[in-house]
Structure formats: structure tokens, C-alpha cells
Amino acid sequence: MAAWAQGPVQTASVASSLSAPGAARIGAARLGDHGDKTRFVLELTRDAPFAILPDANGVVVEMEAALDAVLPPPKGLVRAVGVRAGAKAGRLRLVLTTNGPVRVLLAEVIPPRDGMPPRFIMDLAAGTAGPGAVLTPASVTTLNPPVPKEKPKPPLPMIVIDPGHGGQDPGAIAVGGGYEKDLTLAMAKEVRRQLLATGRYRVALTRDKDMFIPLRDRPAIARAKGADLFISLHADSITSKQIRGLSIYTLSDKASDKEAEMLAQRENQSDAIVGMDLSGHRADVANILIGLSQRDTMNQSRRFAATLLKSLDPNIAVLPGPLRSAGFAVLTAPDVPAVLVEMGYLSHSQDAKLLSSDTHRKRMASSLLRAVDGYFAGNASSPRS
Ligand SMILES: [Zn+2]
Numbered sequence: 001m002a003a004w005a006q007g008p009v010q011t012a013s014v015a016s017s018l019s020a021p022g023a024a025r026i027g028a029a030r031l032g033d034h035g036d037k038t039r040f041v042l043e044l045t046r047d048a049p050f051a052i053l054p055d056a057n058g059v060v061v062e063m064e065a066a067l068d069a070v071l072p073p074p075k076g077l078v079r080a081v082g083v084r085a086g087a088k089a090g091r092l093r094l095v096l097t098t099n100g101p102v103r104v105l106l107a108e109v110i111p112p113r114d115g116m117p118p119r120f121i122m123d124l125a126a127g128t129a130g131p132g133a134v135l136t137p138a139s140v141t142t143l144n145p146p147v148p149k150e151k152p153k154p155p156l157p158m159i160v161i162d163p164g165h166g167g168q169d170p171g172a173i174a175v176g177g178g179y180e181k182d183l184t185l186a187m188a189k190e191v192r193r194q195l196l197a198t199g200r201y202r203v204a205l206t207r208d209k210d211m212f213i214p215l216r217d218r219p220a221i222a223r224a225k226g227a228d229l230f231i232s233l234h235a236d237s238i239t240s241k242q243i244r245g246l247s248i249y250t251l252s253d254k255a256s257d258k259e260a261e262m263l264a265q266r267e268n269q270s271d272a273i274v275g276m277d278l279s280g281h282r283a284d285v286a287n288i289l290i291g292l293s294q295r296d297t298m299n300q301s302r303r304f305a306a307t308l309l310k311s312l313d314p315n316i317a318v319l320p321g322p323l324r325s326a327g328f329a330v331l332t333a334p335d336v337p338a339v340l341v342e343m344g345y346l347s348h349s350q351d352a353k354l355l356s357s358d359t360h361r362k363r364m365a366s367s368l369l370r371a372v373d374g375y376f377a378g379n380a381s382s383p384r385s
Contacts, residue, residue: 037123038076043118049063067083080095172236191203191368245345249339251298316360341368
């Protein structure tokens with residue numbers, strides 16, 4: 001490290017704003033002359049990592065702490081105590097200028113006892129005599145090297161929930177009234193609530209109010225949020241009033257069956273509903289965007305779909321052959337595993353009633369939570385290759 005500045009050492013109290021929240025604070029500082037040694041004491045609010053660094057004119061104490069105390073006047077071997085500017089954020093450098101060469105006999109933080117706060121104590125003696133006692137970088141910086149900062153934890157997985165439709169596009173209309181766009185939004189908010197309550201995930205919604213979002217913007221939102229998983233929520237409608245149950249879709253360039261293809265066409269019509277001219281656009285969705293979609297992403301999407309099916313509450317009715325695939329525009333982010341859940345049929349009176357009920361909404365959301373848990377637990381034990 002560089003020899004230290006020629007300028008005068010600042011001796012006034014410095015209110016340090018350097019420390020991170022929760023870092024130790026120094027409430028008092030004093031020097032004691034004990035004849036053969038000079039003792040430097042700092043009263044701390046909690047234990048703090050420190051290092052003793054050699055210095056041309058004395059000793060430097062570097063500590064992860066903020067200074068609230070007035071620094072003491074000279075005493076014993078110490079001619080001045082000051083703060084050195086330029087320490088890293090969160091670290092304080094106290095410079096003890098000494099009358100001559102000194103060696104560090106002791107430097108430690110004593111835990112709180114007998115009502116006393118934790119204290120940092122350093123004893124200095126005059127001279128450089130005695131092998132190993134000389135103040136050299138090797139002997140002093142290893143006394144108590146600063147504890148390396150904990151590696152920042154990787155951020156929590158980001159789940160983006162996409163409530164289907166919105167604004168001028170109501171989606172399917174339920175028997176007995178009610179719009180798909182409102183059911184999907186209410187469901188998305190409940191899913192968000194349950195996911196956030198675990199403290200294990202970050203959650204974003206593509207919309208959290210009744211507004212129109214073009215289909216292609218939805219995967220773009222997921223990417224912009226750094227999504228690790230994208231779940232689009234819908235409810236279908238069909239002329240046959242008997243058909244009911246949930247189904248889960250992943251992206252494919254080939255629809256798994258005619259029904260799936262027609263469903264994808266219905267869902268992909270959202271933009272056309274509000275007058276955006278997307279004629280001819282449907283055809284490239286599958287070709288161009290699926291081309292970009294990495295095989296791995298599609299595999300992950302299918303794994304989540306399968307996990308969700310296994311995680312469903314037994315009270316949730318499921319369509320026969322519930323895992324399907326088709327060219328949904330909303331599932332086309334190339335690097336975000338994504339599924340579209342058709343939670344039921346608004347054309348079926350029972351499904352329509354359930355999807356607007358609180359109990360069923362909670363049930364559906366907790367099924368999704370179990371699936372998300374299962375999916376990420378699987379990720380942890382078998383990392384993607
Ligand atoms: Zn829909």
C-alpha cells in the first residue's frame with residue numbers, strides 16, 4: 001500500500017456516512033498511557049472486522065465501522081489520531097501517528113461483558129526490537145484481516161404472471177356474465193400474493209389493471225424483467241356447453257391437435273380485436289419466433305407444464321389430454337420457459353362459477369405455487385446443462 005499523505009491528519013470528529021446499514025458504530029475512542037505500552041480503545045455497537053496496516057508514521061486501523069466518537073487527544077506513544085480519507089465505502093481508516101517506531105503487541109475485539117459494549121483494543125509498545133514483533137506488513141496485516149464480504153446471493157427467481165386479455169379485449173365471456181380479462185387479473189394477483197408470501201420469489205405482472213397489452217409485448221415484458229418463468233393465464237370458451245376442465249399449453253411449431261391450433265388462433269386474435277392489422281402475422285409466429293426459441297427453453301417449459309399438472313389441487317377439473325402445444329404468440333420469448341394455462345371453460349356453467357369464486361382462486365393459485373416450487377427445486381438438484 002502507498003505511504004501515507006504528507007498533509008496534516010484530521011483530528012476532528014467525523015460523522016461517517018460510509019458504513020452500510022447495520023454496520024458497527026464507534027461510540028467512544030480513547031488512548032491510555034500504561035508506561036511500557038499505549039492502549040487504544042474503541043467502543044463498538046457490535047463486533048467489526050478490522051485490519052492493522054503498517055504506516056510510515058505509525059499504525060493504521062482499518063475497520064468496517066462508522067465513527068460517531070470524537071477522536072482522543074495525543075497520549076503516550078501516540079502523537080495524533082485522525083481519519084484517513086479514501087477508504088473503501090463502509091470502511092473507516094484511523095491513523096495513529098506515533099512518536100517513533102512502534103510494534104503492535106495486541107489487537108483484538110473483546111466481546112461485550114459486564115455491561116460493557118464490545119471493544120476494540122490495540123496495545124502499542126515502543127521500538128522495533130524482537131524478531132517477529134517488528135511492525136511489518138507481513139506481521140500486522142495478518143493479525144485480523146478484514147473478513148471477506150459475503151458473496152452477494154443470486155437474486156430470487158423472477159416469475160412473470162400474464163393475465164390474459166385486458167382493456168378493449170375482454171377475452172371470453174362467461175355464461176351468466178363476467179369477462180375472461182377480469183378473472184385472469186384476479187387470479188394473477190392471487191398467484192402473486194401467494195408467491196411473494198413465501199419470500200422465495202420475485203413476481204411481476206404484465207398488467208395489474210384493466211388495460212390492453214399487445215400479445216407480442218407480453219413476452220417482451222417478461223424478458224425485460226429478467227423472467228425465469230412466464231405463466232400466461234386464460235380461460236377458454238367453446239360452443240359445446242359440456243366441455244370443461246383445465247389444460248396447459250407450451251409453445252410448438254406444430255399444434256398437438258386441431259383443437260389446440262384453433263385455441264391458439266383464438267388467443268392470438270387479441271391484437272386484431274383492437275384493430276391492429278396483423279393479417280399474415282399469425283403464420284410467422286410459429287416459424288420465426290419458434291426458430292429463435294432454444295430447445296432447452298422448450299424443454300424447461302414442458303417440464304414446468306408437467307410439474308403443474310402433478311401439482312394441481314384434486315378439486316380442479318382437468319381436460320382429457322391436458323398437456324398440449326400450439327403456436328401461441330404470447331409464449332414466444334426465446335429464452336424464458338413459458339406456459340399458458342387455460343384454467344377452464346367460461347362456456348361451462350360450473351367452470352365459470354368456480355373461476356369467479358374466491359375459494360377456487362386460492363386453490364388454483366396454491367397449485368401454481370406448488371408447481372413453481374417443484375420446478376425450481378428440480379432446477380436446483382439437476383442444473384441445466
Ligand atoms: Zn384467453
